[in-house]
Amino acid sequence: MAKMDRRGFLKSGSIATVGTYLAGSTRTHLLAAPVAEPAKPIAANDHIQIALIGAGGQGQGDTKVAAMVPGVKVVAAADCYDGCLQHARELWGKDILTTRDYNEILARKDIDAVIIGTPDHWHMKASIDAMNAGKDVYCEKPMIHLYSDGPKIIEAWRKTNRIMQIGSQRVSSIVYHKAKELLAAGAIGELNMVTVWYDRNSAQGAWEYTVPYDADTTTCDWPRFLGTAPKVPFGDGQRFFQWRKYKDYGTGVAGDLFVHLFSGVHLITNTTGPTRAMSTGGLRFWKDGRDVPDVMISLYDYAKGFNLSVRTNFVDGGSESEGFVFTGSEGSMTLAGDTVTIARVPREKEPGVRVGLFGEATQKRMMEIYREKYPVEHPTGEALRGEEKYVAPKGYSDHYDHMKNWIDAIRTRQPITEDPVFGFRAAGTALLSNVSYESGKIAHWDPDKMELL
Numbered sequence: 485m486a487k488m489d490r491r492g493f494l495k496s497g498s499i500a501t502v503g504t505y506l507a508g509s510t511r512t513h514l515l516a517a518p519v520a521e522p523a524k525p526i527a528a529n530d531h532i533q534i535a536l537i538g539a540g541g542q543g544q545g546d547t548k549v550a551a552m553v554p555g556v557k558v559v560a561a562a563d564c565y566d567g568c569l570q571h572a573r574e575l576w577g578k579d580i581l582t583t584r585d586y587n588e589i590l591a592r593k594d595i596d597a598v599i600i601g602t603p604d605h606w607h608m609k610a611s612i613d614a615m616n617a618g619k620d621v622y623c624e625k626p627m628i629h630l631y632s633d634g635p636k637i638i639e640a641w642r643k644t645n646r647i648m649q650i651g652s653q654r655v656s657s658i659v660y661h662k663a664k665e666l667l668a669a670g671a672i673g674e675l676n677m678v679t680v681w682y683d684r685n686s687a688q689g690a691w692e693y694t695v696p697y698d699a700d701t702t703t704c705d706w707p708r709f710l711g712t713a714p715k716v717p718f719g720d721g722q723r724f725f726q727w728r729k730y731k732d733y734g735t736g737v738a739g740d741l742f743v744h745l746f747s748g749v750h751l752i753t754n755t756t757g758p759t760r761a762m763s764t765g766g767l768r769f770w771k772d773g774r775d776v777p778d779v780m781i782s783l784y785d786y787a788k789g790f791n792l793s794v795r796t797n798f799v800d801g802g803s804e805s806e807g808f809v810f811t812g813s814e815g816s817m818t819l820a821g822d823t824v825t826i827a828r829v830p831r832e833k834e835p836g837v838r839v840g841l842f843g844e845a846t847q848k849r850m851m852e853i854y855r856e857k858y859p860v861e862h863p864t865g866e867a868l869r870g871e872e873k874y875v876a877p878k879g880y881s882d883h884y885d886h887m888k889n890w891i892d893a894i895r896t897r898q899p900i901t902e903d904p905v906f907g908f909r910a911a912g913t914a915l916l917s918n919v920s921y922e923s924g925k926i927a928h929w930d931p932d933k934m935e936l937l
């Protein structure tokens with residue numbers, strides 16, 4: 485991070501109070517939400533028709549949000565479970581096309597764009613098929629299931645010239661963008677450490693999603709769900725409805741949760757990623773046949789001069805929380821929910837003196853010598869600390885902003901933040917934890933070339 489002098493800092497206006505920073509006080513600022521929708525109606529030929537591929541939990545959530553953006557119409561949905569297709573018709577009208585085969589959607593010329601909310605092992609194929617069919621794509625995180633997916637998606641995206649947004653919606657959050665601005669303006673001095681976590685303490689949090697009573701091989705298209713994954717029996721439906729528990733379809737806590745944290749860290753620190761990771765953890769509680777750990781903790785090195793620690797704990801007695809702490813030479817920045825807090829502790833202006841170990845006369849004389857050298861007594865330690873909080877307005881939705889960002893880009897063909905390069909860097913970084921965990925070794929990554937070393 486470039487060092488900023490006080491003038492530059494004030495000019496940036498990020499922390500207008502830096503010169504008069506109120507030690508011992510907390511000030512709260514309300515962040516400005518993006519400007520409201522244009523009042524003018526959207527012309528009929530500017531309407532965007534979208535379809536959903538993978539109409540489960542997140543796909544439905546994404547599509548509900550997309551439908552709130554003016555000029556967007558949901559016209560089709562594909563899923564492998566009939567119950568989800570039924571609900572798609574209830575949500576968006578009985579006349580929408582519902583199908584188990586997303587190729588029917590891709591063949592329709594009147595569909596401009598698709599949202600992909602399938603399990604991770606379908607992200608690459610569904611995205612590439614959609615872009616090759618001329619559709620713009622919103623693909624859920626993590627962008628990849630395997631490292632080899634990344635270059636293929638990027639190549640298809642470049643070749644087809646489509647707009648592709650990856651679904652770590654917080655990347656569009658005004659809270660994250662404020663954090664980025666504050667860090668760049670030197671609000672906490674030189675960044676040296678980042679601590680991020682995503683802990684849960686419930687069955688649903690640990691992916692024990694309910695298998696519907698009617699789930700069997702007539703209501704669920706199991707071969708289609710499997711795709712290129714190993715052919716195993718449908719069984720009791722857990723592999724279908726609790727797919728995150730199995731590496732064949734998911735990416736463990738790293739791909740499910742770390743990726744959100746890395747998307748945030750990369751945006752806020754303006755970095756492409758780390759150079760190496762070291763990971764440990766284990767399966768401590770949810771011994772239900774899953775083949776991924778429920779506790780994982782990893783350390784990462786960033787070439788930009790900071791270290792990062794990341795963890796997920798699904799056995800976190802009493803706490804479900806997610807957060808970021810950025811530690812710098814002059815304070816810390818914490819992100820929690822809708823708030824970013826700067827706790828600023830400027831560097832002390834005098835070095836301090838340690839005298840208590842010596843005889844009283846020596847102590848007295850040492851203090852005199854010290855004060856001759858530093859005649860002005862400045863405040864030290866906690867007395868210097870002051871806080872600034874920046875809070876998003878009530879009801880603010882980063883999910884809406886992220887979706888709107890994609891829809892706007894579909895209209896304007898302008899680049900967007902979370903394109904497949906950003907998406908691969910975030911997911912590639914997150915999955916480095918799995919590489920290290922499984923090998924028991926340090927995993928190396930070139931964040932610029934996006935290559936495992």
Ligand SMILES: NC(=O)c1ccc[n+]([C@@H]2O[C@H](COP(=O)([O-])OP(=O)(O)OC[C@H]3O[C@@H](n4cnc5c(N)ncnc54)[C@H](O)[C@@H]3O)[C@@H](O)[C@H]2O)c1
Nearest residue numbers: 538540541542543562563564565601602604624625651709
């Ligand atoms: N951005 C976020 O905050 C967020 C939150 C939750 C999930 N996600 C991501 O969203 C994706 C979906 O997660 P979920 O919780 O909604 O899972 P889910 O199991 O609820 O939904 C996935 C759906 O995809 C369907 N499907 C599987 N293969 C398909 C195919 N070939 N064609 C069409 N449909 C297919 C399944 O039938 C299922 O209904 C995951 O990649 C997950 O990481 C993102």
